[in-house]
Amino acid sequence: MLQTLRIQNFALVAELEVTFQRGLNVLTGETGAGKSILLDAIDALLGGKLSARQLRSGAEQGCIEAIFTLPPPVRDWLATLEIDAEGDEVICSREFSLKGETFRSRSRVNGVLVNRQQLLELRRYLVRLTAQGQAVQLASASQQRDWLDRYGGEALMTQRQRVAEAYRAWQQRQRELQDFATQEQQRLQRLDLLHFQLQELLPAALEDPEELTQLQQDYQRLSHVQELQSQSQRAYHLLYEGEPSGVTLLAQAQGALQSIADWDPALQPISELLEGAIAQAEEAARQLRSYADRLDADPATLDALGQRIQQLQRLCRKYGPDLASVIAYRDRIQAELAALRDAATSQEHLEAEVAQLRQILEQASEHLHQLRQRAAERLEQDLLSHLCPLGLPQARFAVELKPTAISSSGSDEITFLWSANPGQPLQPLGEIASGGEMSRFLLALETCLTTQQTPKTLIFDEIDVGVSGRVAGAIAESLSCLGQTHQVLCVTHQSLIAAAADHHYLVQKDVDPSTATTVIRVQYLTDEARVQALADLAGGDRSAMALSFASGLLAQQQRPFPPNAEGISMKT
Template identity: 30%
Template structure:
């Protein structure tokens, strides 16, 4: 049961804390006071999809927290399944924070949680029924969901859907096998060419990087060889040029000869002689380098051709050698699959037949349980409708059994007859807005008996009704609230007067800012609010007496 709701910076609500009571809680207020915002805030803390636009203008973040007690076993099981647990006093706090930057923080019992976990836990705590639910009745494809909820076939339906998913996967595999012969021949030729081209290339994973490195080294080696060759010619000469060593030898001999006659040159001759032998040694070493660093022009051509081939393969099959090899693997597998398609097709057909038999068996079991439940469901809904002043409305479930589909073999649609003797017709074609509201309330009440959800929220479920029908809705909500907590947003006095706890939503303007506040009404204030709903702006003594009489009568009937 929801005991407290705290809202901060949600739309026009700056800050408010709302206390809820067991039984029947009602919200009323002027049009535009913010009743829908209250439902948006509750939806947010329950993990429903929300928007940053919900954050109050000028605020950085919005916060909603909800405190629950008297937790059901379903809630406790959901909590423990995700690794959470209630507080020692048996309560549970859910919270959600939204920021203008888009950050979304959820907590369960003070511990971080994801939105999806928050939603799954919240689904065991509260069910929200709004005006949009009435529209679900207008879509026949959604009717089967009501029957499934009543029939309690979740486990069976899950098993069926798992089989049906496998069945669809097998069908898709068969479609791949069932390509026509011309297409098959084309694919075989193409794949064979692609596989041969890549296989013949004999690629290695790191080959491209190694080739680029070799090319760089060879390129540098060529420069070295050229430079050393130039130095060798300068020192040792060639066929056309006398090198520096020979020139220095000539100079050395000439100075030595001159030194025999001119003693001052003897020292110089000795020094030149030393330089000559040192230079000749260097020249010999440099000449040997030219032999050791021979450059093969064919090596660079081989590398260039290999890199060019890899480049062309990358243009066809991927942006790297790894991707080319991955393409080769897939192409080989596809070719093998095509070549073995007859064998594979036979295997898949056997699996398909097996899955179809099992799925058909489960679908028929599901259909049988749905049909049994449909009879009980329509009977229970009929009793609800009688109470809601629709004694002649008869609800039936039309089931057009068909082929296997995601929901089984059933195509269920609600049909109603609104007057005795009239054949049932499609609900979506003949029901009025007021009838839809009461039919939806009846459906929800019947389904609610099947779960342990402690709180039901009705957002203007009384739309389109008035008078005695509205009073009946109030009585029904009061009746249901004896077994669980009811929170209802209404605009009808006939509904509001049956509540145990009346909350007023009112909008005020202060300093050119709009503020929505929520407060519990005293007995006197409650009479005045019921009178406002009845009489509008002009609240006379007669209207006040009528409001007081309505409240007293509702309490006596309760």
């Protein structure tokens, strides 16, 4: 239930606070007085469109705020967004400002910033707006489907959600399969390329990343084998076999020192160094002889090394800067090739999944169709029972379900068929219903829908336009009945409807003499003021006859109207 509405610098409202009550609340006033501004403010507050044109002239910023009673579904919704619930109330606000040509707005729920989509979700739990000019909605197949589904209750809405989930799952796999088919040519081309590359890489038997470096060293050695043999043999000869040899000279030097070492002990360490040098020179000579004997000047070995080096260098130029990179690339494309070969199997799995998900979707849609058929039969009877007292006893109504391409909403195309007069065939509602008939249809439909939902605030904006006094009385009775289980806000020009209200608000547009600007004022009416307002609605004057008629209307309703003037405050 909407408890309090506060408006600042919105349209013609400078500052206004209105407290609404349970039951049927009506707003009356002259045409253009600004009654619908209050409803526009509620719409903007809960995710409706808001533009710079709705900012009060001369103001730079404004705000709309409302306090609602906190129903259980809203408490659960707040919990999902981790927004704290403040007692038994939920506070919604929307601030807006204009700086230069930039218009901005931001919304909060219990002080927490929320986006427009979240506001629209919250709106479903709090209010529903019905206007006489909803001809476009009446002609909309999607709107008619939504009405039928809401009437079908929780079971139908749950099944519709299952269909939506099944449709999303099927669509996702379908897109994956289509993408796979689109990429099949690229996959085959890639397979050929990798297969060709591996035919070149695998026979090379690459294992050691240092192989090329080692081979280059071996090739360098073998390509100079004659010079290596010659020089190593010469070094051996100088060290061991020359006349005199290096070893002999070292031995002679060591002998000379040894002969005089007894005269000066300082020569002993030098003699020992020479002794070590003799041993090292003899070992070097031995290794040189062995090295020269091992050298192999076989041209075939040298040629084989050269070919292997060329092979590895060619692979490095094509697949990597070094042999380690080539080996890593080979391993990577081997894994990719295996994955691409498995892709054919993946496609078969995808095709099977798509078929299975399609079957699940069709089964869910068929169940949804059956639930809609049963709901349509109930709605046809229920709606006609509410239309009869609204002055349409001969009206006929049917819900037509035609098969259509499956979507997230199922496989039904839903059309409301209507005939207000005997002998006239059923035709689509949005094409033939008059304004007055639409008003009554919307009210009857809203009455049917309220039985399928938790109480909320129902807003009716001039749905009584174009109806006679007798029909207005029937509308008043229907609104009064709705007010027993829901809070109802209704903008009306009909005295019969205003008289049926539990609470009556008069909206007036005045000129503030201090600022010479137009302002909107709201007055809560009781007693004599209410009689006068009803007389204005009924006859446009306050003659004794009009006042008597208005008093009679109120007496027929026999409703108490407690004073509530303190519930409204205004600043201009």
